[in-house]
Amino acid sequence: MAAATIETCHVACCANRTPNVVSWSRRGTIAFGTCNSVALYDPQERKVVALLSGHTNRVNAVQWVHREDYGPERHLVSAGSDHRLIVWEAQNETFIQSVECKGHTGPVCAVDAIYMDNSQILVVSSASDSTVRLWLSECLHTLSFGSGFMMDVSLARLPGSRVPILACGGDDSRVHLYVQSHGQVTMCLQGHEDWVRGVEWASIGGELLLASCSQDCLIRVWRLCAKSGTDARPEDDHTVIKMKEDVFEVKEKGEDVSSVFALSLETVLAGHENWVYGVHWQPPFYRGDELQQPLSLLSASMDKTMILWAPEEGSGVWVEQVRVGEVGGNTLGFYGCQMSVDGSMIVAHAFNGALHLWCKDQDRKGEWRPGVVISGHFNAVQDLSWDPEGEFILSVGADQTTRLFTPWRKHDSQQATWHEISRPQIHGYDMQCLATVGRFQFVSGADEKVLRVFQAPRNFVENFANISGTSKEQLLTSSDSANLPEGASTPALGLSNKAVFQGDLVQKTCEDEKQFNSVSDQYQESYFHPLNMTEPPPEDHLLQNTLWPEVQKLYGHGFEMFCLASDSARTVVASACKASKAEHASILLWSTSTWRQLQTLPYHTLTVTQMAFSPDAQHLLAVSRDRTWSLWRRHPTTPDNPAEPQFSLYAHTEKDTSIHSRIIWSCDWSPDGKYFVTSSRDKKVIVWGSLEDAADPGLPPEIKPRSSILDVGDSATAVAFCPVLCSDNRHLILFKWKDWSLVYRGGYVLQITRNRRNPQSSQQSYYR
Incomplete structure (x- = not known):
């Protein structure tokens, strides 16, 4: 039996919002924590090469274990809010969990590691339980700081010695040093006037340099070197100004001779x-x-x-x-x-x-x-929608942004890589849903009662053509281009993107040449500057210069928006909001030509969680928190009313007859429109029978499960039919459950997958 495999072609993600979550290896790979995973990113290839999943909560700290011979790293340490540390080891071009360290009672915020003589890895970690722990597979030692916290830790070896030295920067404005010898040596470096946020050792020419940074806006560099009798200078030598030195003695295990080291302040850097x-x-x-x-x-x-x-x-x-x-x-x-x-x-x-x-x-x-x-969302990805032509994808998230991703092929590379090229909406509420309407238009909904319609500006269309390699003439006609605004800007304290036309740019340039005449002039809106892009823009341009103007607001819902859907003809948009009563659970239909409300579809008693139009746009499917689904049929247009479609209830399930026993999260149609699928919190994924099974087309059909009910073992939160049939005319279904997904991994990662035919693989499940 021919089968299909799924290959990852892009992962869009960002670093977690913690200080110690990014580390760059000497082989060129950037490791960073994203949600509960560790992403390995190749900046030369511009793609994520691996996702390491092992933590059950947010990853807060990541650190490569660097080798003294400057060779490629084989180990990586990660720590998270699940109170655990994981040591990852490279094996056969992949990383596997080598060691798991448990013992902290709070989230771990910083880690570091060095190799010991026997190739064992000495790991140090700091956590919000006010402790710093040292590990060699198991916990060797615990340093307690009472009610204080250590923000960062760093390990190194003393010059000319195998004895490790530990530096900790904390909220007491001090840098704490610990040396493990026959007797533990401790020192406190004072000078910072606020919390010490970062510390890092560097071995330079037989000496150690320690950099510490603080909330006092300063950086201090400390020098540690081995001290011998020849270092002493004559007492009458006044030509050299010497910094105060802290001298300490260390005796290695099994050695009778002690080594003496001196630590002094090298410099203070003020610039931030x-x-x-x-x-x-x-x-x-x-x-x-x-x-x-x-x-x-x-x-x-x-x-x-x-x-x-x-x-x-x-x-x-x-x-x-x-x-x-x-x-x-x-x-x-x-x-x-x-x-x-x-x-x-x-x-x-x-x-x-x-x-x-x-x-x-x-x-x-x-x-x-x-x-x-x-780049990617820094909070949960809530919804996504493909461009009708399949050339880009739009996504919305709880980080209050709408983002647009498209493939880009650099001139010296044959391999296309996906990138974010526009951030059409930066909002004041968490985004929940969106639906594309036409080529460069979409509707979005957030935690507010309003739907907002956005239209691409001319500057985006031109830049999209440059990056994707598409002809501008193919994207827009000259008349369409003439009517489009140049870009968009956000007024101060506003939520609506304001269109910016060519004349506004000229006026703004003249205003910029003048000085502020009043206090109010100092608080101007974030203004648009046209871009001429041949490659994806950096973050600062995404924030300010890639917005889309808002062309319409749609009012009618009584509570926060929850889901949206548009038909294949792009003539109708369906919307639903959060609801705890039947009066608020109705579906609203909107005309995309006039943006006028067409119809209200009442049936469900609780929130409609997802909707989907059939491929021929003749049916609308809705699923709900009330554990039922409803199917609405489109009536043929008449000469008296040719442009406004009307829908009526065609089929539905009741609470007492519905197979699903919990909230139904998701639904989708097969590409031929004969079947639809639902997924639920009750762990069931069900494919429902063909609409052609009805004996009398004029009567509502009795739609039953077409296949055996699939139990996925956990809450099934998303489901989708592959739009392309397999070679043996079977349907491929992708579904997502609570802790794993083929489309989304975790809450913060958007993963785009490609369907490929592979006769050698038979790992997928199919429904005929």
């Missing part, structure tokens, strides 16, 4: 204007004996900037080399930063989960430009 959340060292990078990348330190701050610091060649004074970041927008700043091993790319992750990538311009020395990087 807000809390500094992350620091990351770039050690010197050599190719042979030639220095390719000198020592540098990268920092990320809530002031929306990253700064690259480095000591000057002559004086050794640390100065700012590069500053990059986001200008404007209504978001907070950066949580953390990372740098590629060769120093050619730097990445930051922001409070809204977005990754920001900058690449060193090889043609213009010293300049950096924004790079194309993965």
